[in-house]
Amino acid sequence: MKPFTGIFTPIVTPFDQHDAVDEVAMARNVRRWMKTTLDGLVVLGSNVEAAQLEDSEADRVVELVRIEMPRDRALVVGTGRESTRATIAATRRAAAQGADAALVRTPGFFKSQMTAAVLERHYQTVADASPIPVLLYNVTMFTGVNLPVESVARLAEHPNIVGMKESGSDIGQMAEIVAQTPASFTLLAGSATTLFHALCAGCDGAVLALASLVPDACARLRELVAAGHVEEARALQQRLTPLARSVGTTHGVPGLKAALDLAGFTGGQPRPPLRPLSPPHIALVRSQLEALAAPPSVSTELGAVMSAPARI
Amino acid sequence: MKPFTGIFTPIVTPFDQHDAVDEVAMARNVRRWMKTTLDGLVVLGSNVEAAQLEDSEADRVVELVRIEMPRDRALVVGTGRESTRATIAATRRAAAQGADAALVRTPGFFKSQMTAAVLERHYQTVADASPIPVLLYNVTMFTGVNLPVESVARLAEHPNIVGMKESGSDIGQMAEIVAQTPASFTLLAGSATTLFHALCAGCDGAVLALASLVPDACARLRELVAAGHVEEARALQQRLTPLARSVGTTHGVPGLKAALDLAGFTGGQPRPPLRPLSPPHIALVRSQLEALAAPPSVSTELGAVMSAPARI
Amino acid sequence: MKPFTGIFTPIVTPFDQHDAVDEVAMARNVRRWMKTTLDGLVVLGSNVEAAQLEDSEADRVVELVRIEMPRDRALVVGTGRESTRATIAATRRAAAQGADAALVRTPGFFKSQMTAAVLERHYQTVADASPIPVLLYNVTMFTGVNLPVESVARLAEHPNIVGMKESGSDIGQMAEIVAQTPASFTLLAGSATTLFHALCAGCDGAVLALASLVPDACARLRELVAAGHVEEARALQQRLTPLARSVGTTHGVPGLKAALDLAGFTGGQPRPPLRPLSPPHIALVRSQLEALAAPPSVSTELGAVMSAPARI
């Protein structure tokens, strides 16, 4: 059976009024997610302020989340760093804290030096040293680096590299990855605005900020595609797209945090220089959440799948 | 019923050894395409040397093709020019020659001036003046201009603008166009490497160089998606992708012409500065054609749909 | 002595109220430019609606301008087309009409096919066939194609390729062209917002829309750089930049036409889909023209060089 398939969400870090990690709120968020169909959580992912956490904060976050998660849900920890040695150190630390897999972002600072050969050697070295399975992580919009499909194909042969998160929305590139990797290799999408298309292209699931808000709808979309209900799936994607865009590319972490607050979680303030969402944008996100909670005009069945976690 | 749905191919112009249009070969090509399931032909499309034809040659090509096409197949003629008045003149000429619709590429020379408002007014003026239905045509990779989704939505309300060809491979943008235009508005994809994904996103068909070679396979892909056979469709797309890439982005017109020659049509030489495909690339295209003609390992049913026009 | 050095301007085509070429106004414009220090005119350049003229109009424009120009000023005609044969035909026609040189834009429609080898062969074939000297013309912002420095170096060896217009603002690339071509090869800049920097980098002159308005100031900038007055030249460039930007990238042909009308020339309406400049933008251009006509605070000498042709 393929590991790490399904719907994951990269969790945010709520800060209290002193800009410290609000551990109580974080634990409460996790417990609530554990009541949904989510297949797992991603901690220290690129979308959720990992770049802004101190090392000590990062360690504490992993610890806390593991405590709240039952063993049958996957805890994936982001451990990518700019140097190979720091990546290995972070991966080992995550393993020691109970992570089920390491999500390793491509290094991206020295962009012009990040050739296919350099990236492949980096991943091989990390995978050799890692006590837990490694997931490749290509997020060109943040790193400016693209891990070539041919490199993915070669890396997929490593016994400790079990899958990949591809955050782009180039569906053709996703289809190529599916075509050129073995059936046992897991491919997870990272963009909720193109989730339906990524699933059609053969993705085995996704890691989505959107899934922090409407996890069951994301899972439902996956079922619809698997069952060949293309039109229904397309309609569900159309309903999800506005909110997906707000908490994804358009408003990023501040958008997601505002939406979480509206939905009864604790999102809290983003850490500067990120700024909280403005009131008009908050109103927009609220209307997008409400539109998903309301029974859709086209199908009463879809309405049900949204309603679970949203408490507005 | 929606007009101009289905699979179209943009036909190439074969030149003889004096670099003149080879009218006999062109007529023969058209007659052979008329024996396939193709829903129509696009003449003077951007992929097929329209940019390189003299005006008198262009007129002759339309005339010739109309003669060979029965009235129940759609003849679409490319009439986009850099000025509004030249576009209108070309559109009227095409109508007089029996074109069923005009495919109007966005002007693209003065890129920074091509705002949404400028493009909308251009299309409205052309559509007002055109005796035949107009199809918008967005081909950013050639023009450097992107017709915004919001503009498409507004233009779709014009009674004489009946559809659009979107040549990009941004599946998210296609899905947005489907979501924001009325059900009666036809959306045609233009990239064969992402045909399956475009169809999932709701496209009503496609205009594909690939369909000059394997029209029935393209039509079959459309049927598979309509029937919800997602996995089979994905497998067919995977089989088509290598050839699609060769006669699309990678080798362009020279690739398509070489493939047509190999498949028993007359492609002939590309017009300079375009250069004929090199022998190693010809060998590659030959192997890609043969791979499609051969019975695939996964499904004998797919093999049949390829075999029709390819005579290698 | 190096041919085609100095300051040139690409002239606009004034249209009358029936959208026909206003021949009287055009002749008047040319006569006025002939009273300035301009070294020559470029007709059918990419910035000035060549893409929008009918062939018959284009021929008439060249004819008219030649009549009004004394033989000791250079008439350069844009003859680049998408096919090699059409480029040669246009070049021969320009030569027959008395052009002193042909400015040959890179073909750019089939971008991915426009490799260095294809572009080099195109230019060699055109230069072999041309009765008049050829100037290469690289204008990536319009064509999406970049003629590599190495190709320029090779083409500069052709006896009939005497120079180049490089319209980009990548000063490093210009410096490379200067370094890799013989001293006899003329390099002309095409961007007025970086004219000073291009001249420092070794350009022998420029083809500038701005020079339709303030030709003597452009010539003065060239003299200042040649004399090593770096600070004064930098100050003059700073004064020119706002207007340069308005009639260049920001407002393009519509901006230039509006500025010409304000300065006592006949610019007239741009041909649709291009739209006339809006009143607020016209007011801005007027203030930019006035700022150049007024004596500058830093140096009375600079004021004089502006005042010549502007009659506001």
Place this chain on the structure above:
Amino acid sequence: MKPFTGIFTPIVTPFDQHDAVDEVAMARNVRRWMKTTLDGLVVLGSNVEAAQLEDSEADRVVELVRIEMPRDRALVVGTGRESTRATIAATRRAAAQGADAALVRTPGFFKSQMTAAVLERHYQTVADASPIPVLLYNVTMFTGVNLPVESVARLAEHPNIVGMKESGSDIGQMAEIVAQTPASFTLLAGSATTLFHALCAGCDGAVLALASLVPDACARLRELVAAGHVEEARALQQRLTPLARSVGTTHGVPGLKAALDLAGFTGGQPRPPLRPLSPPHIALVRSQLEALAAPPSVSTELGAVMSAPARI
């Protein structure tokens, strides 16, 4: 008098065979640079593996360099981080260690959120909290974020923001910064391949990897521009460009380290995933260093300025 003008070099971190910082070699490098005309050193700059150093290593590096530097040379320390609070903490630590100024790179991870307003507030907060002068640092090729000229103009009014390093090679943008900031604001270039052009545009100096190798030649280029010797300066730039490119964009840190080893410094191995330069590339860099050490054909004066630190 303007602070922090002149030629600076961002120093590399030599590692020993156990991948630990080689403190002896580092001290030796610094002492040798102190015998040249260099105006100062940049430690923990983006080009020199700061992204790869552990915090404890970074602290040690600053300490070491300060010990070896006389007080009349400027020690600038890179302190930019993704969060405002971490940037402030790093800046205070650098000040405590004796840094003369903090070079603060724009945050760049959450690119789409890094609006002008967000970046301005970040810099204002950091400058308010910093005990030492702050230099803005825009390095789009690494961060994917561009600090707009208008923001620079506003930030230049802050009493504790005294200048900026602009690493791009968009000379027009540099000229705009010069034009829109007060005369007391220092602008340093960061690209050695366009150093001459940046100086013409009004830069007050530069921070260059190249200056680790040929500091006196870089200083000489500055003098030539100041004296209005445009042609001689252009010729010197042409001589410097090949090596500048090798240790800049083309080979980055590995190129610079190899060149330092060849020139008698200790560069050492780059930290993985960066890879050491290949032997053919080392041979190329050697020939580029030798070409600069040799008396140039055009001018014996230039030869002298190169010879100082290179011991090959």
